[in-house]
Amino acid sequence: MNVVIVGCGRVGGFLAGLLDSEGHRVSVVDIASTSPARAERAWFQHLPGSFKGETILGDGTDLEVLRQAGVERADAVLALTEGDNRNLMCAQIAQKIFGVKQVIAKVNDPVRAQTYRELGVNTFSRTTILGTLLHAMLQEDREVGEVLMRKALAHEADMVHEPVKAR
Amino acid sequence: MYFVVAGAGEVGFHLSQALLESGHEVTVIEADRRRANFVQERLGSIVMNAPADEGRAQMEAGCSRADALIAVTGDDAKNLVICQLAKLRCHTPRVIARVNNPKNEIVFKTLGIDETISSTRVLMNVIEQELPSGGFMPLMSLAGSANELIEAEIAIGTPPAGKTVGSLRLPTDALVGGIIRKGKLLHADDETKLEVGDRVMVFAPTASESEVRKALMG
Numbered sequence: 001m002n003v004v005i006v007g008c009g010r011v012g013g014f015l016a017g018l019l020d021s022e023g024h025r026v027s028v029v030d031i032a033s034t035s036p037a038r039a040e041r042a043w044f045q046h047l048p049g050s051f052k053g054e055t056i057l058g059d060g061t062d063l064e065v066l067r068q069a070g071v072e073r074a075d076a077v078l079a080l081t082e083g084d085n086r087n088l089m090c091a092q093i094a095q096k097i098f099g100v101k102q103v104i105a106k107v108n109d110p111v112r113a114q115t116y117r118e119l120g121v122n123t124f125s126r127t128t129i130l131g132t133l134l135h136a137m138l139q140e141d142r143e144v145g146e147v148l149m150r151k152a153l154a155h156e157a158d159m160v161h162e163p164v165k166a167r
Numbered sequence: 168m169y170f171v172v173a174g175a176g177e178v179g180f181h182l183s184q185a186l187l188e189s190g191h192e193v194t195v196i197e198a199d200r201r202r203a204n205f206v207q208e209r210l211g212s213i214v215m216n217a218p219a220d221e222g223r224a225q226m227e228a229g230c231s232r233a234d235a236l237i238a239v240t241g242d243d244a245k246n247l248v249i250c251q252l253a254k255l256r257c258h259t260p261r262v263i264a265r266v267n268n269p270k271n272e273i274v275f276k277t278l279g280i281d282e283t284i285s286s287t288r289v290l291m292n293v294i295e296q297e298l299p300s301g302g303f304m305p306l307m308s309l310a311g312s313a314n315e316l317i318e319a320e321i322a323i324g325t326p327p328a329g330k331t332v333g334s335l336r337l338p339t340d341a342l343v344g345g346i347i348r349k350g351k352l353l354h355a356d357d358e359t360k361l362e363v364g365d366r367v368m369v370f371a372p373t374a375s376e377s378e379v380r381k382a383l384m385g
Binding site for chain 2: 056
């Protein structure tokens with residue numbers, strides 16, 4: 001699968017590493033810093049050292065940057081920056097302009113997440129997902145919580161063992 | 168008329184003031200408390216200190232009875248979401264977005280926001296009319312599809328000058344719709360020769376705009 005991940009924070013970096021290790025073709029976009037104090041490597045610090053995919057410095061809502069990242073032949077685009085609005089814009093561009101089949105946007109505000117889901121944009125809210133998981137773990141639905149947690153902890157263990165290489 | 172202005176930066180502040188002066192009812196939504204206070208001291212209690220990109224704030228500001236919402240923050244993604252939310256959730260009949268990066272005009276149109284204002288574009292249009300060289304202009308997006316109409320003027324020394332339409336290296340899904348030569352509209356087929364100064368009308372997928380530009384402008 002060809003995957004473009006926009007936003008290389010903790011979630012983006014984690015997922016990019018995971019997909020890359022499974023043999024998928026991953027390119028990661030993160031915004032270029034205008035301040036010289038932050039060197040390039042700082043922006044992809046959450047990628048594991050073994051990451052073999054591409055890294056692109058640029059604005060993930062810019063058509064040209066997305067093209068560079070290979071959006072035209074992407075099977076999936078994941079918008080995972082810190083900004084809900086940027087994620088929604090990026091996801092809509094991928095879906096409506098480039099016709100990418102599978103597009104998911106991280107939207108922390110549950111109201112916005114729901115509104116855009118009604119519009120056909122796949123969104124998930126960390127707030128509700130994490131909240132629901134914790135709730136499930138605490139009480140009635142222990143099974144769902146435990147399965148998810150086991151998977152998450154296994155991935156986490158893999159990541160921790162990999163030394164982080166300066167990029 | 169009743170207007171909701173999202174963002175009380177320089178543009179939002181002066182726009183609200185002008186609207187008030189011409190007798191309209193205005194609410195300005197501004198997320199920054201200090202800026203909201205600053206504007207309130209000057210324009211009166213028409214300011215709401217809240218994030219304009221949240222549905223609840225828009226409801227409270229009365230977007231559902233507003234005649235128009237104008238999003239004028241300095242952040243294009245935010246302006247897009249403000250306008251889309253107002254349209255979807257509050258059914259505001261008219262939404263207008265400020266576009267800081269002129270490239271986003273076409274993106275906004277494709278995503279359902281038809282009215283955009285780009286100060287860069289306005290300035291560029293003024294300057295371009297003074298320039299002798301050819302221009303490349305995406306004119307409009309075509310509703311209900313991911314295509315757009317582009318106008319390009321053939322300039323001296325560019326690859327298409329003197330060549331036929333059929334020999335243009337346009338992307339396969341692009342169509343030449345016609346040519347305006349000396350004010351007259353011409354039919355264009357593969358054999359039509361392009362002259363310097365011709366304005367070529369091309370229908371093409373928005374996503375392949377840069378290839379069209381390369382083919383026509385060199």
